Amino acid sequence: MADRSGDGHGPLGRAVVRVLGPDGTVAGAGFLLAPNVIATCAHVVTAAVGGDPANWERPSAACTVDFPLVTGPGSRAKRFSAAVVTWLPILPDGTGDIALLELAEPAPDAAQVPPLARVESAWGHEFRVLGFPGDFPDGVWSSGVFRDLQGTQWLQLEGTPGEQPIVGGFSGSPVWDSDARAVVGMTVAAHAGPLVATAYLIPIERVFGTDPGRVPNPYRGLEPFDERHADFFFGREDDLQRLSDAVARRPLVAVMGHSGTGKSSLIRAGMLPRLRAAGAAIVPFRPMPGVTGPLSLALAMARLLHPDLPATDQFRWAQALAVRLPTDPGAVRWLANALLEAGREAGMVLFLDQFEELAAEDLDAAKEFLRLLVRLLGAGGSVPLRVLVTLRWNAMGDLLTEDTKDALGTAIVTLAPMGPAQLRAAIVGPSTRAPGLYFEDGLVDRILDDAGAEPGQLPLVESLLTQLWEERDGGFMTTAAYTGIGGVAGAVTRAAESAIAEFVGRGEVEFLRRFFTQLARPDGEQFSRRAVLMAALDPGLRRLAHHLAKSRLVVVGQGMDGEPHAELAHQALIDHWPRLRGWLEDDRAFLHWRDHLDQQITRWAAADGARDLLPRGGSLSEARKWLGERGAELTARQRDFIRAGSRHRRWRLAAATGAAVLVVAATVVVTTVAVNQTRRPGGDAAPAAGGGLPSSSAAPPSPSTGTPSSPPPSTSASPPPSSRVAPPSSASSAPPPPPPSTGPPSLVPGPVPPSVSAQCRELYVCFWQGPDFTGEMVAMPMVHSSGATCHPLSFTARSIYSHANENQAVYAGGTCAKEERQPVGMGMGYPNATVRSYHHS
Template identity: 35%
Template sequence: MTGSGRGTGVLDAAVLRVFDAAGRAVGLGFLVADGLALTCAHVVPGGGVVPLGRAVEVDLPLLRPDARVAARVELWVPAQVAAGDVAVLRIEGELPGARPVRLIDADELREHPARIFGLPERSPGGAWHHVVLRHRRGDGWVRADLTGRSFAVAPGFSGGPVWDDELSGVVGMMAMAEAGDSPVSYLLPTSGLLAVWPELAEFALPPSPFRGLRPFRESDAALFHGRRDESAEVARAVAAHRWTALVGPPGCGKSSLALAGVAPLVREDGGCPVAMRPGGAATPLRALASALLPVLEPGLGETGRPAETTALAGVLAGQGLSGVAARVLEVQRRERLLIVVDQFEELLTRSPDEIDELVRVLFDARAPDEVRVLCTLRSDLVTLVLAHPRLRPVASARVRELEPVRPERLREVISRPVADSPGVDYEPDLAERIRTDAGADPGALPLLGVALDLLWEHQERGVLTHRRYEELGGVAGALGRYAGSAWHDHVPEADEAAAERLLARLVRAPRGAAATRRIARREELGEREWAIARRLAATRLLVLRGGEPPDGVELAHEVLISGWGRLADRIHQDRSFRDWRDSLRRALDRWERAGRPPDLLPTGGALAAARCWLPARERELGDAEREFLRRARAHRSALTRRRRILVSALLLVLVLALLLAAASLVRAGDDRGGAAAAPAPPVATAPGGAPSARPPDPRRA
């Protein structure tokens, strides 16, 4: 077995199926340490006696089904005992690939989304039960309400771990459901498991006081440190002005300050804060309606939310905020309504009609004086917002620029959460080392948050150590290493192409501007891409949006765009591809304007560049572009064939010329040879037989 990890993919290596002596599957369990597992006592019933030492078998149904090993009951506490129904199993064989999960002992679980795996009879391959956690009963058990269309808890779920999507860890064990086909079930939380088996404390952690890539929210106010003065200043600005814009570079903590710093102060002063994201729903106005509905209808169940959200969006579009705001303040018994528009720059990606729809409601001068609006906005996108005719008046109304965290406050961000956690501490000098590594970069906070969150998870008996900090990669390297590891663990090789397509849909990289994240809607993604998105969401690299069931997914933070090498490379490739595609479109336009002459079709160099992107990204081209390239290739092939014919003809002429020349040379040689064979004229001789130097005189006889 190996060490613990993060993400619901970890459950694949931790969830056990329990078999009785007859070989029948009787329930589930999960590994909490090497060789130790938890399950429900009723999964291994005593039959009238305490079954200590009883033999069972287990396997890993999500990883290696039917590769069974032996186990024995080491502790058994029946359900009749307060906070009981717990059994501890000692695994006696080796389970290849198995990994324990880390339990989280959290006091507050209300409204957290969670999921439980089960093996009910009607789904032999297994099913996921999606729930929202509710209140604790008097006996300590926690109620869980079914959401969406997932399976209700039934026999086959007992003993399984409950994975909390908010805390990204196991917060208890599924124990029972109400009779019949009820959407209500109950889990025994980690605190109850600890009460039954105190030795489990060695393997359990308190919830991390750090948020990694997630922004702090209003409920995290007690954990939000280092921004007290700025929070008070912005709260005063909000009280004095209808519209306020909080501007700062990516990663400086704008969202956290607005949600966990300003919102609690507004509530203390008699206000009712709500938060929305313009890109968080099908339209910005629907996102506003989704934010207002919980405070307008606090008791509304999950199943009624979609229809009520649509109805409320219609009321806002027709009547504005006046009536709705008055009703909210009446229901909540508050004096003012604060609407936080987080990631205001997301409006840049919306249609003019959608922008107008939201602006008319939120920024109407006739809106009630009790309504205040606080927007968070990236400073590198302010120019684009100010250039927009409808957004400029809003963004320039009242601007507060958020500066980087000062060194003394950064020390508080690092040290205070650990100091407030009983039994946990840094090794000497580690906190100061981390502060130095974080430096003064205004965008360092998310990198710091990831490093601290992972360091907390890897603490050693309550101590955050230098050794673990170095292994994680420090402030600068922790995000990249973690993202790479999560990708390796959750994206098998067969899914890599689909996962790369998913990443491409999560980023918007306009020419001449910084890349930003975007929400990819469920309908944009194929089944495989959506399955990958859900797996990566469990690692906190991605975040599911739109409630339960979710209807969108996005990157957890902008910092992933630059801090995750795989994603940064993808963005660079996409920009290079778009540059090539734009040049192709310009060539296509020139060709069509000139009447489609063959000599303006792409040449060899352009076609060679096309081969770098095709066929892998051919579906991202339009029909006209594909036809343009097809004609260019056909024209190129025709030219090549004509060139070959011409070259062949020239070679033939050359060969014939050489043959003729050779024949001429042969004939000339033959003529010279014939002349050499003819009889020579007689030679005159002088007296005595010597040749005469003079020619013979014809007058002489």
């Protein structure tokens, strides 16, 4: 079988070190066993620093090592000091001869721990090893085949006749098994006969046996597998082959199954490594609720066509494309041609992860995304794009439409819960990649019996195995530890309760409840995860999210808009953690209302902030009730939406009774401002509708102007619709203000309390609900649409906003000078007003 270790700069070469004597001569080899830990032979160490390799007293002198096959600045030219931290001398029977060294400073960035594996039988496997004999101080390779263990429990190597024999200078070097695609041991001794060279290696599990605490954790807990963990992914070989066959036949494939069956892991750790090895360009992409289908698809295409652009430029490019996708027939054809021009021979792959969560929270956006995607895949020619999507069973019926049923309905790969044989492979297989790690007799069978064949078993077992590794006795995972953890059923609860123990101990249970209920939403009779924009959480909850991420209970990562989001590490926490389940059940009514509120905000944002979609009537009354009772558990965006409904209600009442129009007296010119620019005193801007999307007050230029992948020109004679998600408050989209009854109200300039100046920041106009700067404050940044420069200039004005017996105070902290009159956007729920100039003393 051909060698698969790669060239000298592959995983084996990047791990090898030379152990040097005081004069720089090579005493032998070694390799990275763990980050900054080197394994070598005891006799190599004494050859370098002196001493007796059979003496139990470990050498006190530090060794000098380098990384000869690691290139780059400060790599090969640099030498490192390494102290002996573990020592097993040569024993009377000739065994032993193991030393572990710890680097005094970090290894070069390009150096890496190689894949490691314990093999039960290697007979006939091909091996490869690098050594540094006297005539080859820069290294020489040797190859051959494995034989079997002999009396010392060392594994025999038989060199290929006529090739470089394994001689002095190879000791301590890692031996690569081409079939296992991993290092399986360390060269220890050699014998050169007249016809063939024979050598021996110490199995890698015996190397780890000198210090079991360094055995790596091969399990993922509640974290999903990804491409980096392909070597630890076991049990789904048959399913992976079915998926590979489907991907070869169809451009769109959906992997369907219950929660906890491992859909994402099958694609990430199974399918994607195969496609990448074949040369495909791969973009994992997770659509987010609150973002329109066209913008989601455009963002995915931006990552495929412009992978090297900064996230902000990708977003601007996507905005320019998204406005045309729904209405411009040429936009999809242009996009298909761009993919053809940019595509490589192996094509491009788009992986839509957790798509069922988008379908549950924003069904319209999910349907529109799939509709556009199917149109793109069928746009003519042979679009070099394959799409993989994960779905739960209950999502398919809701997603199918007349436009997508043929493409999606025949492209399904089902994934059932693992059977006993598959689950056994998933349990035992990874342990072979952590040599020196073993199961106590009977433990695997007990885990299989307790896990059964129920949906959701896999995350429970993975969480259990991680805790068994943490509780191991030497290199053994034990039945006693299994019982102490609480078995399969108790693993998730134990991990979660351990992560929050310090907060519970300080009496901060309510603080925890507020946080965790933000990360879930009702889903029929059950609950499902939801991602929350970190900026939408108050500072204390953000700190908690980062703290719990260290315990792998919460994942903090970037959303498709480039902004940090927080979410639960796995659905199993909702399904199997009694404390969280109890919080969610107790709050079901509030969470159901909050989910409905988010859907309202999404529809309102998609309609460019149409005022008739603001809450009113019974919906507004319920929202104001929850705002009063649970306002601290709402995001700034949610609170602003409810308050906008209240403001709009007051304005509609005023319009119905012929109330006077509000006229703002100021020397400023302020242009239209979206709700996501609304600010509170001393605070940051509230997140934009759609999860923090930027304002589109200026048309986003393509970051790749002149390239084949620039957003296409519109084929319509009329201007394209606006792509902004945050709603504008321009005169064209707002209802007309009620007509003034007797002309503008009188202006009463007056002194401004110091507290007002401190609250209203420079270059902002601030409005107070009550007279004399009392009540709720809304801050609007001053931005002049025609390019005038805004300058800080403190002044004050008060106007009488006399409808429904309410007054409103106005204060401005700057000026934008260019024209005397400009329309000013008052934000959600306010009518437009006219700015008039006045002088104030």
